[in-house]
Amino acid sequence: MKFRIDQPGMLSTIQDLGRWEYLGQGMPLAGAMDPLSLRTGNLMVGNSHNTAAMEITLLGPSITVLEGEATAVVAGADLGLTVNGEKWPCWKCFALRPEDRITFSGPAGKGCRAYLCLSGGIDVQPVMGSRSTYLRGKLGGCSGRALQKGDILTTGKPHPLWKKFQGFRCSSELLPCFGEQNVLKAVPGPQDYLFTEKGLETFFSSEYTISSSADRMGYRLEGPVIEHRDGADIISDAIPPGSVQVPGSGQPIIMLADGQTTGGYAKIAVITSMARCVLAQLLPGGSVRFQRISQREAISEARQMEQKLSKLNEARAVFSTRKETVNPDRIMEEDARSGSMKLKIDGKHWDIQWELIE
Amino acid sequence: MNNGNEQAKILPAGDSCLFVDFGSSIALDINGKVQDLRVKLEKRSFPGVRELVPTYRSLAIYFDISELDLDRFIGELEALLPHVETPDPSSVRKVTIPVCYGERFGPDLENVASLHGITSDEVIRIHSTGEYYCYMLGFTPGFPYLGGMDKSIAAPRLDSPREVIPAGSVGIAGTQTGIYPIESPGGWQLIGRTPLKLFDAGRTPPILLEAGIWITFSPITETEFERISRQVSSGTWDVASIKDGGH
Numbered sequence: 001m002k003f004r005i006d007q008p009g010m011l012s013t014i015q016d017l018g019r020w021e022y023l024g025q026g027m028p029l030a031g032a033m034d035p036l037s038l039r040t041g042n043l044m045v046g047n048s049h050n051t052a053a054m055e056i057t058l059l060g061p062s063i064t065v066l067e068g069e070a071t072a073v074v075a076g077a078d079l080g081l082t083v084n085g086e087k088w089p090c091w092k093c094f095a096l097r098p099e100d101r102i103t104f105s106g107p108a109g110k111g112c113r114a115y116l117c118l119s120g121g122i123d124v125q126p127v128m129g130s131r132s133t134y135l136r137g138k139l140g141g142c143s144g145r146a147l148q149k150g151d152i153l154t155t156g157k158p159h160p161l162w163k164k165f166q167g168f169r170c171s172s173e174l175l176p177c178f179g180e181q182n183v184l185k186a187v188p189g190p191q192d193y194l195f196t197e198k199g200l201e202t203f204f205s206s207e208y209t210i211s212s213s214a215d216r217m218g219y220r221l222e223g224p225v226i227e228h229r230d231g232a233d234i235i236s237d238a239i240p241p242g243s244v245q246v247p248g249s250g251q252p253i254i255m256l257a258d259g260q261t262t263g264g265y266a267k268i269a270v271i272t273s274m275a276r277c278v279l280a281q282l283l284p285g286g287s288v289r290f291q292r293i294s295q296r297e298a299i300s301e302a303r304q305m306e307q308k309l310s311k312l313n314e315a316r317a318v319f320s321t322r323k324e325t326v327n328p329d330r331i332m333e334e335d336a337r338s339g340s341m342k343l344k345i346d347g348k349h350w351d352i353q354w355e356l357i358e
Numbered sequence: 359m360n361n362g363n364e365q366a367k368i369l370p371a372g373d374s375c376l377f378v379d380f381g382s383s384i385a386l387d388i389n390g391k392v393q394d395l396r397v398k399l400e401k402r403s404f405p406g407v408r409e410l411v412p413t414y415r416s417l418a419i420y421f422d423i424s425e426l427d428l429d430r431f432i433g434e435l436e437a438l439l440p441h442v443e444t445p446d447p448s449s450v451r452k453v454t455i456p457v458c459y460g461e462r463f464g465p466d467l468e469n470v471a472s473l474h475g476i477t478s479d480e481v482i483r484i485h486s487t488g489e490y491y492c493y494m495l496g497f498t499p500g501f502p503y504l505g506g507m508d509k510s511i512a513a514p515r516l517d518s519p520r521e522v523i524p525a526g527s528v529g530i531a532g533t534q535t536g537i538y539p540i541e542s543p544g545g546w547q548l549i550g551r552t553p554l555k556l557f558d559a560g561r562t563p564p565i566l567l568e569a570g571i572w573i574t575f576s577p578i579t580e581t582e583f584e585r586i587s588r589q590v591s592s593g594t595w596d597v598a599s600i601k602d603g604g605h
Contacts, residue, residue, distance in 0.1 A: 023420065024396075024411040025565040026539075027499040127559050137499060137540070139559045190369040190377045235384055236496065236503070238411040238418030240375040262413055262496030270372030273423065295428075298373035302423045 060104025077111025
């Protein structure tokens, strides 16, 4: 399928799960800020977890389909998705055909990032093994930059049953939950020993506000000063995404996808993979709290999430085998009490009425 | 085997990473151990290990949460640590970077010279006869953290940083020397430039340098600079030519 960007929105970039092989050589990971939403969306349209999608930030793009077809889903925050002028929920797969238009009317609730996942993924040239955009380095994704008006993109080879996933909406207990909470679980270390007991206590019990310096590189927080034992400088070592650096100011900085790979400020803790997804949905002005968790507990929680994703994958597969001869691609109106429904099937409008007979 | 590795610490870094700290200073023997552990882990290909990031005194081990058996892996690490040692110097890779010093490529060369009351040629001689150890890459893709620069050519950063430092620029900041892989702003005193691309996303390998190697700089003329630049641009420059003195 070929599609065109009519308006790029606030910040729309092509991302997959990041550029792993060169972390040891100074190349930041990049990739989705909310990997869980990306992976869920990908599974819903029959893609592998690491397929490239469009990361949408706050104000989404306007897109026109030029040629071909696909199955799509918007996974993540509700940013006001409309398809051909009609509202469509996120976390529900829909069909795309030539001349279809996607727009976003604005954030409708909590959360600020979402992923437009298309069957077959977005087919841009991989750079150093990944399709993720590293903005600062001007590489990857769509020519190393955010999407612009006039950009034309295509999708890759989809799952053979891609069309059967249209209408799939997985149950709410299988969806990642975010935006309703602001507690970030964090594993203390690797330099927690460079902070006083008081400093650790402050970190794990206070509320911090997200400053206006919050982007794909990292989120600067403001709040009670965190006390070091003897200065903030360390001999530079690695910065895993999610690291909470505390420089001399005592104000924490959470390093994220596009952050540098190495650095010289003490790291009091590293937030969990799931906490990174929670954080990616929060905006400047929002507040966060940190909750202590051990590495083992964090791994156990993450594995539970992996099981959820497996269940979702199965649910999608089961959905595609359902014996329906009609596959409505859009339910326009539905009113069970009056016994009527307006459907759009394969581009044609149907008006269906029924009567309760007992 | 008592090689002091009982001092090595295994530390958690979130839910997908472990650090192995070998010490608390910048030293060749400590960094050598970081490199040795990296090589040993690469050879072993433990299931679930995704990426290894060597830094001055610690190795970060990134792993896949669902694939890695944490207890088993830590057990293997602890069994491995007593055997980790600083590599034999003769086995360490050496590369030579061609540099055209001064003129339009080194606008601060005379400044560095006059700071020490020596000639520009002396600065070039001291810089290009030094041997520099690459402790790690970081800051930007391919940027080397080099140790071993002679203090007799140390120079403070510029009061006003330049907005644009061309890619390949070789400079001095304090007692550190280095090369800018990509164009960026900066306050280093620029003494020369290499025609090589330290970072080229489309090339194999995309990043020329790696941690744990020795680097020397070899002076070249402007004519040679142009010749090598043309080869680099046309894709005919041979990556292997930087090994041990050739270019």
